[in-house]
Structure formats: C-alpha cells, structure tokens
Amino acid sequence: MGIRKRKAEEWVFKALMVAACLVVSSSLFLIVGTIVVKGVPYLTWDMVTQVPQGGFYIGKEGGVLNAIIGSLYLAGGATVLGLLVSIPISIYLNIYLKHGSLLGKSAKLAYDVLFGIPSIVYGAFAFSIMIWLGVRASLLGGIIAVTLLIIPILVRTLDEVIATVPRELKHAALSLGATRWEAAKVVLKQIKPGIYTAVLLAFGRGIGDVAAVLFTAGFSDNIPKYIDEPAATLPLAIFFQLSSPIPEVQGRAYASALILTIIILVIVVVSHFLSAKHSKHNL
Amino acid sequence: MTQHPLISVKNLNVHIDGHHILKDININIPDKSVTSIIGPSGCGKTTLLKTFNRLLDDTANVSVTGSVLVDDEDIYAPHAEVTHIRQKMGLLSQRPYPLPMSIFDNVAYGPRIHGIRKKSELEAIVEKQLKDTGLWEEVKDRLHSPAAKLSIGQQQRLCLARGLAVEPEIILGDESTSALDPVSTHKIEDLFVRLKEKYTIVLVTHILRQARRISDYIIFVYMGEIIEFGPTDEVLLNPKEELTRQYVKGFIS
Numbered sequence: 001m002g003i004r005k006r007k008a009e010e011w012v013f014k015a016l017m018v019a020a021c022l023v024v025s026s027s028l029f030l031i032v033g034t035i036v037v038k039g040v041p042y043l044t045w046d047m048v049t050q051v052p053q054g055g056f057y058i059g060k061e062g063g064v065l066n067a068i069i070g071s072l073y074l075a076g077g078a079t080v081l082g083l084l085v086s087i088p089i090s091i092y093l094n095i096y097l098k099h100g101s102l103l104g105k106s107a108k109l110a111y112d113v114l115f116g117i118p119s120i121v122y123g124a125f126a127f128s129i130m131i132w133l134g135v136r137a138s139l140l141g142g143i144i145a146v147t148l149l150i151i152p153i154l155v156r157t158l159d160e161v162i163a164t165v166p167r168e169l170k171h172a173a174l175s176l177g178a179t180r181w182e183a184a185k186v187v188l189k190q191i192k193p194g195i196y197t198a199v200l201l202a203f204g205r206g207i208g209d210v211a212a213v214l215f216t217a218g219f220s221d222n223i224p225k226y227i228d229e230p231a232a233t234l235p236l237a238i239f240f241q242l243s244s245p246i247p248e249v250q251g252r253a254y255a256s257a258l259i260l261t262i263i264i265l266v267i268v269v270v271s272h273f274l275s276a277k278h279s280k281h282n283l
Numbered sequence: 284m285t286q287h288p289l290i291s292v293k294n295l296n297v298h299i300d301g302h303h304i305l306k307d308i309n310i311n312i313p314d315k316s317v318t319s320i321i322g323p324s325g326c327g328k329t330t331l332l333k334t335f336n337r338l339l340d341d342t343a344n345v346s347v348t349g350s351v352l353v354d355d356e357d358i359y360a361p362h363a364e365v366t367h368i369r370q371k372m373g374l375l376s377q378r379p380y381p382l383p384m385s386i387f388d389n390v391a392y393g394p395r396i397h398g399i400r401k402k403s404e405l406e407a408i409v410e411k412q413l414k415d416t417g418l419w420e421e422v423k424d425r426l427h428s429p430a431a432k433l434s435i436g437q438q439q440r441l442c443l444a445r446g447l448a449v450e451p452e453i454i455l456g457d458e459s460t461s462a463l464d465p466v467s468t469h470k471i472e473d474l475f476v477r478l479k480e481k482y483t484i485v486l487v488t489h490i491l492r493q494a495r496r497i498s499d500y501i502i503f504v505y506m507g508e509i510i511e512f513g514p515t516d517e518v519l520l521n522p523k524e525e526l527t528r529q530y531v532k533g534f535i536s
Contacts, residue, residue: 098343171338172380172442176393176449177370190383 035261039254047255052221057240059248064256069223070231071260073139075207078146082202085147086154087188087195094162095170095184108159115152120211122149127215139224139231142217149212150202157201161194162187193275200271204264210235234260289314289452289483290335295349297330299342304330306507308349312500317475317484319494319515322504323535328487331504332455335485336372337365354452370397373446373482375459375471379438381430382445386422389430389441393449412444416474436467443474454478456486460493472497491531495519503527505535 050063089107097104126145135141165187173183188195210233218230219240234256241253288311295308304327312318320328333339334351337358350357358368370393382389390409399405409426413419418440422433430441439459446454456475460468475484475497488494494501494515501518503511503526511518511527522528529535 098345099341101343166380167341168376168378168380169382171341171374171376172382172445173392174341175336175338175369175372175374175455176396176446177366178396179366182396186382 032261035254035257038251039256039258042248042251042255043258044255047252048259051223056221057244057249059246064232064234064237064252064259066221066223067232067234067237067256068259068263070139070217070220071207071234072263073224073231074142074146074213074217074233075203077139077143078150078206079199079203081143081147082150082154082206083195083199086151086158086198089151089155090158090162091184091188094159095187096180099167111152111155115156118211119149119209120214122146123212123214123216126212130216135228137216137218137230138228139217140227142213142231142233143227145212145216146206146209149209150206153205154198154202157198158191158194161191161198164194165190193279196271196275196278200267203267207233207260207263208235210239234263288312289353290485291352291355292334293350293352295334295347295351297327297334297339298346299330300344304507305334308509310502310509310512312483312485314483315479315481316499317479317486317497318500318502319498320485320487320502320504321489321491321494321530323530324489326504327507328504329457332457332485332487335453335455336369336374338369338374340365370449371451372453372455373443373449373451375439375443375446375454375456377458378462379435379442381433381438381441384430385427386430386433386441387426389445390448393445397449408448412448413441415447415478416440416444417470418444434467436463436470439463439467439471440474443471447478452483454482454484456484456488458487458489460488460490468493491519503530505530 044063046061047063048068049065050061051066052064053060053062056062093104093107123145126141126148129144130136130141169190170183170187173186174180178186213233213236217233219232219236220230221232222229224231238253238256238260241249241256244250244253290310290312292308292310292312295305296303297305308331320331322328330339334347335353335358339345339347347359350359352358353368353371357363358365382392384392387409390412391405394405394408399408410419413422418437421437422441430438433441439462443454454475460471463471472493475486478484479499486494486498498515500513501511501515502509503518503522503524505526511522511524513523517523518527519531522531526535
C-alpha cells in the first residue's frame, strides 16, 4: 500500500474516533443541559426539605425529601449488604481457590450470566420471595432486590481489580509464612482504590434503578422510620411526576432528576478522591 | 560431599495438567552453600524450586509424589504445617514485589505475623536486615515512605531483607536478577555470596556466567530430569554427560 493510501486510512479512522468521542460527550452535555434548564426553575428549598403535602401531585405544596432519603437508604443499604457478600466471594474465588480451579471457573460463568439479567427479573424474583414469606413492599424488600442486582456488578468489578494484582504479591506474603487470610489482607490493601470504584458503580446502579424496586420497595409519601415500611425512590418519583399533565408537576420531575444527578456526581467525586488517596502504596 | 544436606529430595514426580513436569528427582542440596539450578526454558527448574516451599499448592491440577525433606521433616507429609515450612525459606522472585506498605512495614511484615509486637524489637530487626542487605544508608531517612517509590534494584534488596526478617534457613531465588540492571545484579550476587555463610541458597538461573560466578554446586535439569549435579567447575568445565556439555557450549537452549 502506498504512503498516501496509508495516510488516508489513518485520517479516516482518526476522524471516526474523534466523532465517536464527540457524540458521547455531547449527549452527556445534552442530557445534563436538559435537566438543568427544565429543572432549575423548580428546584426550590422546599423540594429538598419537605415531604409531599396533600395535593403535591396536582401542583400544591411539598417536596421529594421522602424519595431522596428513600433512595439513599436503598442504595446505601444495598451497597453495604452487597459488599458484605461480594468481598468474601471474590477473596475466596481469587485467593483461596487454586489458580485455574473448576469451581472458580464455574462461579465466574454463573455471575457473568447474573450480570446480564435485567433488573425487572431481580425485582420479580425478590417479589415472589416476599409473597412467599408474607412480607409486604418495604424498604427491606427493596434493599434485598437491589442487593441481588448489584452483587454481580460488585463481584465482577472486584474480580477485574484483583486480576491486576500479580499473583507473585500473594506468593510474596505466603512465602513469608502468611496464612491465606493474611495474604488476602495484603491483596485487599493493594486493591483498596478499586473497591471504591466498585462501590461507585454499584451505588450508581442501585440508586438509579426503577424496575427492581417497583414492586419490592413500594412508594410512600413519608420517610420510612422502620425497615419494614414502604419507601419512595427518586426514579419512581420522577416517573410519577413526569406522567402528570400539570406543567408545575412535570417541572418538579426535572428538578428531582437534577437532584438524583447531583447525588451521583457527589458519589463519583468522593470515590475518585478516596481512590486517589489510597493508591500511594501501589506498584 | 561432606556437608549435611538440608534439603533432600527423594523420588519426586510432579504432574501438572497431566504433563509429567519433573521425573524421578533425587537430590541432596548441600547446606551453607550456593546451588544453582540451570537448564533450558521450560525444563522444570522453576517448578523444582517451587516444590521446596510448596508454592505449587496454589495451582490447580498439580500432583506431587515422593518426598522433600527439609531438616529431616517431609514437607509433603499429610500433616505438614505449610506456613511453618514457608517461613523456613525466603523467596526472591524474578521481579521485586514489595507489599503495598512502607519500607519499614515491608521488613516488619513477617516478624509481625509471627507474633512480634514490641516496637523496639521490630525496629531492631528492620535496622539489622536493612544493614545486612546494604539498604540502610540509602533508606534510613525515609523508612515510612512507600516501598513502591524505591528503584527496582532497591526493591529487590528490600524483598531480600523482608525474607531474611523471618529468620529462614534457606533462600530460594527464581531468576532474581533478571529484571535488574548490571549494578543491582552485582549487588544481589555479592549478597548471595556473603549470605551463604549463614544460609543455604538455591537459585534458578539461565545465565551460565552468573551460575559460575556465585555458585558452589550446579544442578543441570533437562526435560524434567536431573542430568548432572556436582561442584560448579566440574559441571561447567568438565561435564560428565554429553547433554550438559552441549548445553554449556550453547548448542541446546
């Protein structure tokens, strides 16, 4: 191939790459822009400090504090529960099990499948268990459904992070006479920044999901005081308000979306900060 | 050989994924000396080294038969305590892998997990081991900065100090200088020669000149079998076996 043709090829692919980056970043800009433009006029102090008063959904007084708190409880609870389950899973699969063992391979295949299951299926599954146990739609039900949803995300992310740690680091600890648990602690120390990334992904997915909480968490105008009470979530609050024909209520839907976006933005910034702070010992 | 063998391998056979990697290995590794395992790539030298501290345990589908006696204790006996076995041997791998902590904590890691808590005692150990590996003057003012900030040659000496801090009897080196520059290589080689007064050292190397510079004995492994074992000069200059002669001359690799 002549040099002119090669240069032309180079140019075409570079243009495609730049175009792809522009499409993605401009769509992010458009989404955030739409929410800001439509939401800011309705983003009042009342929105974030009040629960819905009578007639809130036809445009009267109140706010979405119930949904803000409900979403934070749900995503926070599910992330904590999810970590409690997935950190031991990934330690067992990657550090306790021998390299290349059959159990390890089949477990990885299993949660790769779980990873691809849509969240409505997790919601339906959790719902059927709740019926069987006689539990009504509640914060607890929602937390369990969202936990099921995010465990595969957490395990897969942790797996990829642990895979970046050379096996020789674990061997270094073992050859000093460490037990496998002591070696696991060394690896955990090494992957601390990666754990924050996993938490960020899981929390973001959990707080934004509607389908899993639709039947399981219910909806309530009150802030749940106990774990067996129904809880509102921001995505559902947005959905209810957006389906209203009243412009005032629709505007509040955009304001709620803006609040959700700000929460996620804060989580991203905090986890990046923590991740950078804890990587000073890394190779 | 008059010395008492510290490591004694009897009828050792290793299969990995159905492949016969080590075949009928019988060898007595002499105490307080440097023994180099040489041989072409993939001949099983690293596997042989890993059978000594049971790091092969971490790979699936491995079967080990026969025995490896260390201090007359069979490390493959059903009730052998693997952490205790590994504590007897310091391992220096191909590249340095400092633990994700400070220089001080790296050296103190081993003593700490084995129960030493007193700060003054740990400080004494760290200072001694860093002096023994010639690192003390270079790092004494930044003991609490991350080990990962050291140069790669310094990291390798730190890994040696970390291994010595658990008071092993044996040092295993798996091509420990292959990632290092000539000056750092020279420092590590010097350390090995100095340390053999107190430790039994077994090295895997593919650099014949290195084997000649620092080892007292040489084991030549080919296709999973020990072809020849003897004092360095004998094996390298007057090999008994035709295969060894060909390898030393560079005809097989």
